Amino acid sequence: MNKTPFSRIIAGTMTWGVWGKNCSKNQMIELMHCALENGITSFDHADIYGDYSTELAFGNAFSNSKIDREKIQLISKCGIQKPSEERNTKVKHYNYSKEYIIWSVERSLQHLQTDYLDLLLLHRPSPLMQPDEIAEAIEKLKSEGKILDFGVSNFTPSQTDLIQTKTKINYNQIEFSVTQFDAMLNGSLDHMQIQGITPMCWSPLGTIFRNDDDQSQRLKKLATPLSLKYNVSIDVLLLAWILKHPSGILPVCGTTDKTRMANLMKATTVEMELEDWFAFWTESVGNTVP
Secondary structure, three states: OOOOOOOOOEEEOOOOOOOOOOOOHHHHHHHHHHHHHOOOOEEEOOOOHHHHOHHHHHHHHHHOOOOOHHHOEEEEEEOEEOOEOOOOEOOOEEOOOHHHHHHHHHHHHHHHOOOOEOEEEEOOOOOOOOHHHHHHHHHHHHHOOOEOOEEEEOOOHHHHHHHHOOOOOOEEEEEOOOOOOHHHOOOHHHHHHHHOOEEEEEOOOOOOOOOOOHHHHHHHHHHHHHHHHHOOOHHHHHHHHHHOOOOOOEEEEOOOOHHHHHHHHHHHHOOOOHHHHHHHHHHHHOOOOO
16 A cells, blocks of 8 residues: 555545535634544645635635644646636636646645645546646646646546656546445556555545435445444445555545544544455445456
């Protein structure tokens, strides 16, 4: 398992702004402190969150939080261009030109009120991305100290390898959970282990609490007694299931509930037994695993 400078659980900020709870400045400050008090030191952003407004709101809160910048890690993503009057864009598209990557990072730094990002991710792959241009942008940003590390998000192994012909990728943030586990079957997580790439995952709780379908009911039926066995809540068990994978996946959890946030790191202390891990997979699939 790769060692990373990030906390084992990462706080996702997508729903902190207008795309979710629309937290006030003081509420964001409280969430930041709650995260830190419970060992969550890493915060995941993207420039598009809140229609390009959440980084700004977070930055305003952070500047008033009295939190030492060296005690936290800030992750952001760029590349997605949403239709926006402010940006004069009419069609959703991806932009990975050298100029745009640099401009986007500098804008994120301004909004977050920080001098550097601990990690920059390309948000989604584009058929038109050119590895040379991307590498030039990343090398310039690194040389200027504006980003400390580089990775991608939602990239396949071949898309990752394409970029890696010109610059090293150290992280890939993908969708992964007990209800969306394609990455452990299609070679993605294998590829990351081979290449020394640390996976992060978004939507780590999957659809269990969103869908009341047969799959969710089977998983909840299994998780209820196991929750008592391990003495943790079901959401913590679902994170522990992810953490058991040998690739060292870092779950990005988007809760704005301070009580839930305080519980998340308990997942790092759960030693899930082998058969319990496979029982989750079995109930997710609905029959014996292949």
